[in-house]
Amino acid sequence: MDAYIIPPLISLALAVALILALDEPARELGLVDRPGGRKKHAEPVPLIGGLAVVIAFAGGVLLVDGPLRDYAALFAGLGLLLVTGLVDDAQDMRSTTKLMLQFVAAALVVGWGGLVISDLGVFIPGERLELSAWAIPLTLFAMVGFINALNMMDGADGLAGGISLAMLGWLVVAAHLSGLPVTTAVAATLAAAVVGFLLFNMRHPGRPRASIFLGDAGSMALGLAIGWLALEVLMAPGRAVSPAGMAWVLALPAVDTLSLMIRRVLKDQSPFRADREHLHHIFLRAGYTVGETSALLLLLTVVLGGIGIMGSVVGVPDPILYAGLLGLVVGHLVFIRRAWRTARALRRLHQWSGSAPMTWPVRCADGAETSCAVPPVTGWRRWLALGGLYVMLFSLPFHETGLEVGFAALAAATLASLPTFAADLRRLPVAWLVLGLSVYITLRGGLFGESSQLVWSEYLWISGLAALPVGWWLAGARWHWLPLFLVLVAGWSAAFALQADWAALMVGDLANPLEWGSPAVIGSLAALLAVALLGAMVSAFQRLGCGWRPTAMLVVFGGVTVSALVVLAGTGYTTAWLAALAGVLTMAVAAVLYGLNRRHWMGLAGGTALAVGVVVATWSVVGASEGDGSGGLANSVAAAGLHIEGEKAAATELYPAVAERLTIWERTVEAVSRAPWLGPAEAGPFTAEEGYVHLQSAYGSIALDFGLVGLVLFLLLVGVLLRDAVLMARHRLWAAVWVVAILGVSGSLGALLLLSVQIHATPGRALVALVASVYFAAAFQRRWFEGNSGGRRTGSGGEELPPGVARLTAWRDAA
Numbered sequence: 001m002d003a004y005i006i007p008p009l010i011s012l013a014l015a016v017a018l019i020l021a022l023d024e025p026a027r028e029l030g031l032v033d034r035p036g037g038r039k040k041h042a043e044p045v046p047l048i049g050g051l052a053v054v055i056a057f058a059g060g061v062l063l064v065d066g067p068l069r070d071y072a073a074l075f076a077g078l079g080l081l082l083v084t085g086l087v088d089d090a091q092d093m094r095s096t097t098k099l100m101l102q103f104v105a106a107a108l109v110v111g112w113g114g115l116v117i118s119d120l121g122v123f124i125p126g127e128r129l130e131l132s133a134w135a136i137p138l139t140l141f142a143m144v145g146f147i148n149a150l151n152m153m154d155g156a157d158g159l160a161g162g163i164s165l166a167m168l169g170w171l172v173v174a175a176h177l178s179g180l181p182v183t184t185a186v187a188a189t190l191a192a193a194v195v196g197f198l199l200f201n202m203r204h205p206g207r208p209r210a211s212i213f214l215g216d217a218g219s220m221a222l223g224l225a226i227g228w229l230a231l232e233v234l235m236a237p238g239r240a241v242s243p244a245g246m247a248w249v250l251a252l253p254a255v256d257t258l259s260l261m262i263r264r265v266l267k268d269q270s271p272f273r274a275d276r277e278h279l280h281h282i283f284l285r286a287g288y289t290v291g292e293t294s295a296l297l298l299l300l301t302v303v304l305g306g307i308g309i310m311g312s313v314v315g316v317p318d319p320i321l322y323a324g325l326l327g328l329v330v331g332h333l334v335f336i337r338r339a340w341r342t343a344r345a346l347r348r349l350h351q352w353s354g355s356a357p358m359t360w361p362v363r364c365a366d367g368a369e370t371s372c373a374v375p376p377v378t379g380w381r382r383w384l385a386l387g388g389l390y391v392m393l394f395s396l397p398f399h400e401t402g403l404e405v406g407f408a409a410l411a412a413a414t415l416a417s418l419p420t421f422a423a424d425l426r427r428l429p430v431a432w433l434v435l436g437l438s439v440y441i442t443l444r445g446g447l448f449g450e451s452s453q454l455v456w457s458e459y460l461w462i463s464g465l466a467a468l469p470v471g472w473w474l475a476g477a478r479w480h481w482l483p484l485f486l487v488l489v490a491g492w493s494a495a496f497a498l499q500a501d502w503a504a505l506m507v508g509d510l511a512n513p514l515e516w517g518s519p520a521v522i523g524s525l526a527a528l529l530a531v532a533l534l535g536a537m538v539s540a541f542q543r544l545g546c547g548w549r550p551t552a553m554l555v556v557f558g559g560v561t562v563s564a565l566v567v568l569a570g571t572g573y574t575t576a577w578l579a580a581l582a583g584v585l586t587m588a589v590a591a592v593l594y595g596l597n598r599r600h601w602m603g604l605a606g607g608t609a610l611a612v613g614v615v616v617a618t619w620s621v622v623g624a625s626e627g628d629g630s631g632g633l634a635n636s637v638a639a640a641g642l643h644i645e646g647e648k649a650a651a652t653e654l655y656p657a658v659a660e661r662l663t664i665w666e667r668t669v670e671a672v673s674r675a676p677w678l679g680p681a682e683a684g685p686f687t688a689e690e691g692y693v694h695l696q697s698a699y700g701s702i703a704l705d706f707g708l709v710g711l712v713l714f715l716l717l718v719g720v721l722l723r724d725a726v727l728m729a730r731h732r733l734w735a736a737v738w739v740v741a742i743l744g745v746s747g748s749l750g751a752l753l754l755l756s757v758q759i760h761a762t763p764g765r766a767l768v769a770l771v772a773s774v775y776f777a778a779a780f781q782r783r784w785f786e787g788n789s790g791g792r793r794t795g796s797g798g799e800e801l802p803p804g805v806a807r808l809t810a811w812r813d814a815a
Helices: 006-029 049-061 069-090 095-112 132-152 159-177 181-201 215-234 243-249 251-266 279-285 290-314 318-337 339-352 380-395 400-416 418-426 429-448 456-462 467-475 478-499 502-506 519-542 549-571 574-594 598-622 633-644 648-654 656-674 698-730 736-755 762-787 809-814
Strands: 119-124 127-130 358-363 369-374
Touching (some): 006 049, 049 069, 049 181, 049 215, 069 095, 069 215, 095 132, 095 215, 119 243, 132 159, 132 215, 181 215, 243 251, 243 290, 243 318, 279 339, 380 400, 380 467, 380 762, 400 418, 400 467, 418 467, 429 456, 429 698, 456 698, 456 762, 467 478, 467 762, 478 549, 519 549, 519 574, 519 736, 519 762, 574 736, 633 648, 633 656, 698 736, 698 762
Antiparallel strands (some): 119 127, 358 369
16 A cells, blocks of 8 residues: 555655746746746746656656556656656747657657557447557557647646646546556556645635746646557557546546637648637636636546546447547537637626626516525535535436435535525415425324335424425526436436446347346436426527537437437336326426426427437337236236236236236225324235336325325325416416426426335435426425515506516526
8 A cells, every 4th residue: 555655645746846846947038938928927937837747756766566667668758758847838839849849748758658549449349449551650649739739728827737637537537447557546646746836836825826837848848648548548458548548537638628728720721720719618608717717627637537537447439538638529529610609608607606696687567676586595504505506416326325415415504594494484374384294294294103114204304394495405506407307317417327237239139138237217217307398499499599508408418308208118117108298298298387388398399209219219229018928018008908908918918017006006095094094004915016106196195194184285286386486487487397307306306106006215205395396496486586675556458467576588598
């Protein structure tokens, strides 16, 4: 263990000592970066960061326990680039000369070090795509390209160093997983040297601006060293990370530079021409501080590296990882090409996510304007709650600990804001209904126990008690709704990637539902996401022609919808299919009631047609409806009909699960009829059967444990929440298409609860609470709008609107 601790500590200490020692000599020698032109710093800053990092790295590596002779080529290349960079920092060097010297350093890596990219990964099961004669030239160009990419990212305090640290962190993980102890120690030693540099370069409360810069010497040397370590991992006999996965680790600087070079060439400009169109420049123009920009891009590098490393480890096929990279490149090109629009959007996002209370303009019927100040709580409490929300949503599909940690953070933020939260609760009628239901569950369950397999405390999750604080924070975080939804999609994708049997799927063994992950979790969430995404596509379709964002949303959401439907078909989970169908039908009915316009209907029809086409195509490949006759939507419906007609034996033979489910329902009705108000003390032996929680209805379980009183209270709570959402659309505080989509998701969830308990597992309970929290957000927002405006007004059609509120312009435009 000391071999992994002592060299990094020595490297860190050397970096700090060298920076302190070289500061004054650098100023005397004029080795400083002077302000002017594109350089916005206020005074000359020493360019000694790279020199300190390389020397500290070399000193630490000498203590690494292992053969170091193989690293001679690396240090020869680092020395060459260090001298090149120092000369360039002191007096500008011609770009062609610098490029030639970079190729020489890369040639040392390939020729002397013997490191090459020998293959691009596995495209055909069991076979790697070998590069053969292309290996050496591709490695040279990749190495030189990455050296320049990291050099071009050095445009803000802490940016290049922070991104390098994130990449080195993932390289430490990759080397360790690949069984390379020396490489692991070397990468950790370099990371420690970078940490020593960042203490003087990254902005933090104790340092308002950088006191030293990395310089071209440091950025080019770091690019070469990171490239070397990546090649070492890729050439390991038992590598744990594929080339596609490693590309994700190095993606941010590479994609940013490649995208800009393509744009410069298309404009007949030199690809090495300096400009202010990099990703960090757009964030700075949008109003983000230098510290915020570096922190955001550092976090993005960590996320991208995590996708690549974890994707490779769990066996995500290389073609899928490369397809994701292609999407990243295209997205970056669009983002940069429309830089003025993206900067404006980022500026709005920065304002919306700021710590100061934000006012939302509300235009009244007579043309007057008022405003509602939300969120009601700002500062660290709000950020703690939002962080908890993001952790909860990402962890919901697969990690109970993350879900609990996220909810604990949100609960802590709520307790810290208790006076404000309590004041809002007192004005919210539905909160009193939640309190009454929770008290009844506690008393009934605590005094008489349960009749089913569920514990009475599990019902508190779906009583609204957990959803109330979540809804309160959501109501004040409107502009985080889309990112939160995307994080939920990312969590579902991660859960699928972790649970799927990629080896079987890659060889075409698609018919086994378990190879697609847990049907109850992956399939159920896929159904709900597909319905929600269909609603988002309808909204985007309605706004086609109003800029590029609706088109981008339509393409992205359409692609994710197709993925969700393919996975849903693969799981063969009939319950989820019926739930998805119920959601689409609910959306259609709601669309009729709300009178959506022709574009909305076209979007709904197009999305439904897409879903049907994907389902049919997937089923034809997967063969979900073939085999032993125990699966398939048609068989389940036919078995239900046979059971209702009294032909129970035939129903059991055709589809045993449906017959058993209907039998459990019949026994539930019989048990409840014996003690209808509070529920029976003993339901019968059928509740102890192994498949009870998978075949029972959640409504039946509530009736068994709490009687008709409990069931009516639950249904009353659902009705009140639906009313709040409907009124938000009627009063034009929410776009009608939003409410239609939410009702569709609710229809799917209602069908899931009808066909299975769901709440017996933490993800199921959290999912119910999450959907309920959206309705609570609607209830809170209605009260806020009514409480912040006075007078009675009417809309254009004469309908009565909430006091002083006719239309929330910004929200309607966002729909």
